[in-house]
Amino acid sequence: MPRMRTIRVLLAGLLLAAAAPVAHAQGGATDSVLVRVQRLASTGNAAAGRALADSVLGAAKEGSPAYVDALFARASIAESADTARKDYLRIAVDYSISPRAEDSLLRLAQMEIARGDRVAAKQYLERLALEHPGGASRAQSAYWLGRVLLDEGALVPACASLAEAKARVAPSDVELANQITYYSRACVAVQRAADSARADSIDKVMKVAKADSIARADSIVKAETIAKKKAKVLPKKDAKAPLEKEAPKAAAPKTKGPGWSAQVAAYDSPENAQRLAKKLSDRGYEARVTNEKPFRVRVGRYARRAEAVDLVAKLKDAKITAIVVEAEKP
Numbered sequence: 001m002p003r004m005r006t007i008r009v010l011l012a013g014l015l016l017a018a019a020a021p022v023a024h025a026q027g028g029a030t031d032s033v034l035v036r037v038q039r040l041a042s043t044g045n046a047a048a049g050r051a052l053a054d055s056v057l058g059a060a061k062e063g064s065p066a067y068v069d070a071l072f073a074r075a076s077i078a079e080s081a082d083t084a085r086k087d088y089l090r091i092a093v094d095y096s097i098s099p100r101a102e103d104s105l106l107r108l109a110q111m112e113i114a115r116g117d118r119v120a121a122k123q124y125l126e127r128l129a130l131e132h133p134g135g136a137s138r139a140q141s142a143y144w145l146g147r148v149l150l151d152e153g154a155l156v157p158a159c160a161s162l163a164e165a166k167a168r169v170a171p172s173d174v175e176l177a178n179q180i181t182y183y184s185r186a187c188v189a190v191q192r193a194a195d196s197a198r199a200d201s202i203d204k205v206m207k208v209a210k211a212d213s214i215a216r217a218d219s220i221v222k223a224e225t226i227a228k229k230k231a232k233v234l235p236k237k238d239a240k241a242p243l244e245k246e247a248p249k250a251a252a253p254k255t256k257g258p259g260w261s262a263q264v265a266a267y268d269s270p271e272n273a274q275r276l277a278k279k280l281s282d283r284g285y286e287a288r289v290t291n292e293k294p295f296r297v298r299v300g301r302y303a304r305r306a307e308a309v310d311l312v313a314k315l316k317d318a319k320i321t322a323i324v325v326e327a328e329k330p
Contacts, residue, residue: 033066037073046077053077063095072100081111092124093323097268097294102132106141118148119319131272139168143180150183159187259301260308261327262315266294273297280320290328301327 033056040049053074060067068091075087084107091104109124125145132138142165149158162184169177264280264287267273273295280287280299290296299315299322302308308324315322 034069034073034076037077041077046079049077050074050079065098068095068098068100071095072104075104075107081115085111089321090323093263093321094266094325096131096266102128102135102137105132106137106144109141109144113144113148118152121148123319123321131267139165139170139173139176139180142168143176143183146180147183150186155186159184162187258329259303259327260305261298261300261302261325262308262311262322263325264297264299264315264320264322266296268294270295283318285315296325296328298325298327301330 033052037049037053040046040052053070056066056070057074060070071087071091075084075091078084078087088104088108088111091098091100092108095101105124105128109121109128112118112121112124122145125141125148128135128137128141129145142161146158146162146165149155149161152158162180165180166177166184169180171177265273265276267276270289273289276297277287277289280297285299287297287299290298300308300311302311305324312322312324
């Protein structure tokens with residue numbers, strides 16, 4: 001299996017191929033900006049291409065299709081990986097309902113693979129699969145996830161991901177189909193082992209389930225017996241004893257003005273936003289969803305921007321992508 005260095009070489013070629021057509025290019029004036037920027041870069045005039053992208057960003061309304069396309073164009077010919085990552089990240093987080101968000105997530109994943117951060121790469125690829133299940137880049141994301149899992153030695157999920165990539169790849173994309181076939185060679189032995197073990201596995205699962213149900217029944221009977229004994233021992237006055245009032249919780253400190261927050265994502269659907277907010281809340285973060293479309297998932301509300309910056313750094317350590325934004329009014 002090729003080492004991670006091979007992946008870095010492949011990805012470097014991807015990032016340098018700025019003049020190549022983008023997967024989700026759409027007709028119209030906004031796309032002409034991307035085409036012109038990439039054409040300038042392909043002729044050795046990348047500085048002029050970046051200047052063109054900057055001029056469009058200055059003239060277009062923030063968040064408009066033209067604005068997001070200019071961000072994407074600037075990222076595609078950025079001087080450094082860090083600069084490109086910032087623009088792709090902004091599209092993926094703040095404009096996640098844009099047509100460019102899908103390509104941005106894929107490129108962010110590829111950049112993390114290039115620098116050897118498999119955990120971050122998997123997060124971007126899994127988010128891409130969740131938010132764009134029927135997207136045009138689905139075959140590519142499944143392929144790259146399969147390669148990352150192969151490098152980690154996780155053969156079974158890797159083979160499942162490569163099988164999905166094979167099922168989704170377009171007949172015209174011969175190069176990607178060949179790459180999927182090449183890396184799927186390691187899955188032949190996995191499939192044989194799975195076929196031979198399937199019958200035994202079913203039998204084992206049934207035995208374990210039966211034993212578990214018996215153990216649970218015994219546990220319930222024992223618990224009920226113990227509860228009855230304790231009920232007899234307790235004096236009657238305990239049952240009538242008034243319950244202690246719960247101490248009032250301290251009110252959360254208020255900030256003057258809207259303040260600052262860490263924004264994790266923005267969704268077209270409130271259900272998706274609430275789902276992510278719940279996951280963050282389960283991990284101990286004070287997450288909320290804004291009331292208007294796009295429904296933004298935000299964490300914290302601080303009077304000073306520096307506090308929100310510190311939170312974004314902590315979220316990054318926890319492998320959660322976020323950016324600092326001005327909080328909405330309470």
